[in-house]
Amino acid sequence: MNQATHDDLADTALRGAGLCQLLHWLASGRITAERVTDTYLAAIARENTALNAYLATDPEKSRAQARAAGARRASGGPIGRLDGVPVAFKDNIDVAGWVTTAGLPRRRQAVASTDAACVARLLAAGAVVLGKTNLDEGVLGAATRNPHYGTTPNPWKEGHIAGGSSGGSAVAVAAGLCAVAVGSDSLGSVRIPASHCGIYAIKPTHGEISTRGLVPAARRLDTIGLMARNVDDLTILLQVLAGYDIDDPRSRKRRVAFAPPDWEPGKLRSGTLPNLARLGTAPEVVEVFENALVTLRHELGERQAVNFEDYPIERARRAGLLLMEAEMLGTYAADLADPAAPISADLKRLLDYAAARSAHDYVQADKMLDASVLKARRIFTQVDVLITPTTPACAAAIDAVEPADQALFTSFPSLSGCPAVSIPMGRSSTGLPLGLQFIGPPGSDLRLLELAEVCAAALDAAPDYPARR
Secondary structure (H helix, E strand, O other), rough: HHHHHHHHHHHHHHHHHHHHHHHHHHHOOOOHHHHHHHHHHHHHHHHHHHHOOEEEOOOOHHHHHHHHHHHHHHHHOOOOOOOEEEEEEOOEEEEOOOOOOOOOOOOOOOOOOOHHHHHHHHHHHHOEEEEEEEEOOOOOOOEEEEOEEEEEEOOOOEEEEEEOOOOHHHHHHHOOOOOOOEEEEEOOOHHHHHHHHHEEEEOOOOOOOOOOOOOOOOOOOOEEEEEOHHHHHHHHHHHHHOOOOOOOOOOOOOOOOOOOOOOOOOOOEEOOOOHHHHHHHOOHHHHHHHHHHHHOOOOEEEEEEOOOOOOOHHHHHHHHHHHHHHHHHOOHHHHHOOOOOOOOOOHHHHHHHHHHHOOOHHHHHHHHHHHHHHHHHHHHHHOOOEEEEEOOOOOOOOOOOOOOOOOOOOOHHHHHHOEEEEEEEEEEOOOOOOEEEEEEOOOHHHHHHHHHHHHHHHOOOOOOOOOOO
């Protein structure tokens, strides 16, 4: 075997490795922070033209951070939990010295002066910033077909969407263009693309991770979402990022404490939704989901159908979308008023819809949040975890009309403030990944991650990273 071939194989292994494996290799000296960062940067240079996962990179800055991490390790002194790990950030999260576009044309020169709280925590832990990732225009979408910055395609099957709005982050993880990625999730924006791209994601309990420095979509729904190639990686990221932030009005000092991951497999009470087909779930998603439940019959313990007849799932999803659209009228006021950098007709149509609604309409939508909280409380007196498909259909074709119901299953945990985890559960007949979602009561994040890890091992459905079309 010649040296070039050996190096190619080594780079592929590094790009497909999970965060925990990278940390082990860094700690043992098998690889250096500089090598990891250079490998990702080289992959981005070769592949990002086709994938359009990144909107911006700065190799000089990234390499400087990697050299600093390498020096810390070489000195034998204190190092951070993530020292030398390259991270990608969705481009609605402020990173000091980098532009934050939020996917909007007017913000091409909007350089952030300070780091978002989640960025500051990761930098303090020694992480390396690789770049900013693509997203739907104004984060209002679930396809990452941005009219100003281009489309991010599915890395597994040409001609299909990656999902959104954190599609660039999901593709960067799946394609081995970063170790882990940080996005945002208001109604499913990390879980939907995680499902479509065959990776792992968590939307934490609302308020557990500070959203300071995130361009708001809807403050009562916004969370920082985490994406990785392994469940353990999500656990590490969550533990680094969770905590009270005095400068975030949505952060709670008296937080819901993380419950210990102490569910005993086989004695779990798990719930599922009856008649997924009646809710509009595609037949192949129902089939893969039911096959997954059969495989996980021991891991999911005692299973029962959960009655949702008293909770209008589709109307709740639409209520959450109205709350986002209404708040964006204020958040994007300057963008809407700038004729030199107009937003797209599609985004304008969505925001015009909100502008035409009455205060009564907004209040009724807002009441759905309280109804969702109460519904979740009732559910979790009956079961420990609610299991659903992550999305009702697999990734649509890029040239198709974007499905309106992609957040059908992801919106409930967002509206109720509950944590939710998505893992790969299999593939469609055409080879597109599909996700399995675990929803638990507030504070059950670590329990959900432990269950997700056990179920992921049993399903063995994760694809081989990095993605190859």
